[in-house]
Amino acid sequence: MARAPQLETQTLDERAIIRQLQELRNRCAERFPTRGLTQTIGNLLDIARPAAREAASLWKTHWPLRILSFVAIGSAIAGLIRLADYYEITLGGQSNLTEFTQAIDAALNIILLSGVFIVFFVTLENRFKRTTALNGLYKLRAIAHVIDMHQLTKDPGWVAGQQPTASSPLRDLTDDQLLRYLDYCSEALSLTGKLGALYAQYFPDATVVSAVNDIEELTTNLSRKIWQKIMLLHSSKTGETPLQ
Numbered sequence: 569m570a571r572a573p574q575l576e577t578q579t580l581d582e583r584a585i586i587r588q589l590q591e592l593r594n595r596c597a598e599r600f601p602t603r604g605l606t607q608t609i610g611n612l613l614d615i616a617r618p619a620a621r622e623a624a625s626l627w628k629t630h631w632p633l634r635i636l637s638f639v640a641i642g643s644a645i646a647g648l649i650r651l652a653d654y655y656e657i658t659l660g661g662q663s664n665l666t667e668f669t670q671a672i673d674a675a676l677n678i679i680l681l682s683g684v685f686i687v688f689f690v691t692l693e694n695r696f697k698r699t700t701a702l703n704g705l706y707k708l709r710a711i712a713h714v715i716d717m718h719q720l721t722k723d724p725g726w727v728a729g730q731q732p733t734a735s736s737p738l739r740d741l742t743d744d745q746l747l748r749y750l751d752y753c754s755e756a757l758s759l760t761g762k763l764g765a766l767y768a769q770y771f772p773d774a775t776v777v778s779a780v781n782d783i784e785e786l787t788t789n790l791s792r793k794i795w796q797k798i799m800l801l802h803s804s805k806t807g808e809t810p811l812q
Contacts (some may be wrong), residue, residue: 580769582620583690584755585762589613592759596752605718605749612711617765619704626697626771633696637689644686648716701767709783716790719753722746725802747801754794760806761787 593613596606724743741749759782768780 580762580765582624582766585759585766586613586616589616589759592752592755593603598751599745599748603718603749605715605752605756608711608714608718609752612715612760615707615711616759616763619708620766622704623763623766623770626701626767630693630696632665633693635747638694640689641686651726669746697771698773698775701771702779703774704765705764705776705779705783708760709766710787712757712783712787712790715753715756715760716793719750719794722753723797743801747798750798750801751796754791754798757787757791757794 590613593606593609596603596609600606673711721739722741723739724746764780764783768777
């Protein structure tokens with residue numbers, strides 16, 4: 569896996585993130601082998617490996633696109649030079665006013681189009697990397713919502729009500745099991761946010777950084793809901809009043 573040069577400040581290590589995900593998947597599988605959360609964390613681990621490689625690759629120069637851009641820009645500049653030679657516009661007045669005006673208008677249009685053409689290829693590599701990062705972040709955002717779905721109905725029985733209806737979700741976890749389950753959900757969300765941060769670390773584009781911040785805000789807010797449940801469970805076990 570490509571590694572960026574060492575920076576003065578500490579940076580995220582994708583290998584450590586993947587290692588923690590592996591440990592989380594194993595812990596979840598040992599406690600809840602038949603639960604969907606175990607499969608979801610396994611899917612997150614499957615996404616994490618290529619996502620880490622993809623994020624690290626954004627730091628490297630994409631030479632095929634870079635060479636294509638150089639060739640295209642060079643061709644555009646050569647075309648502008650040939651255009652100037654073709655018209656041979658001089659202040660001496662070899663052309664009448666109408667021809668001179670038409671030549672200027674045509675030259676300006678070609679220069680404008682050439683400028684757009686050059687800008688397109690100058691930004692081609694960055695746009696390609698930005699699209700790659702945003703597609704990877706979209707997958708992480710989706711799996712964060714899937715993790716949240718697993719904990720939606722995981723409430724303490726005394727909070728959900730003692731008289732379930734026919735449509736009430738199954739609550740077959742003890743308080744201790746529920747604590748572990750919610751803790752695994754929170755940890756999975758945190759690691760999802762860290763995977764997203766890798767994209768901004770290797771490619772600090774403004775659009776990508778904004779998308780990473782959105783994912784971090786999403787995972788933080790989802791984890792906050794989970795920790796409210798965890799605090800309720802702790803309070804029920806110790807007999808303390810839940811913190812407001």
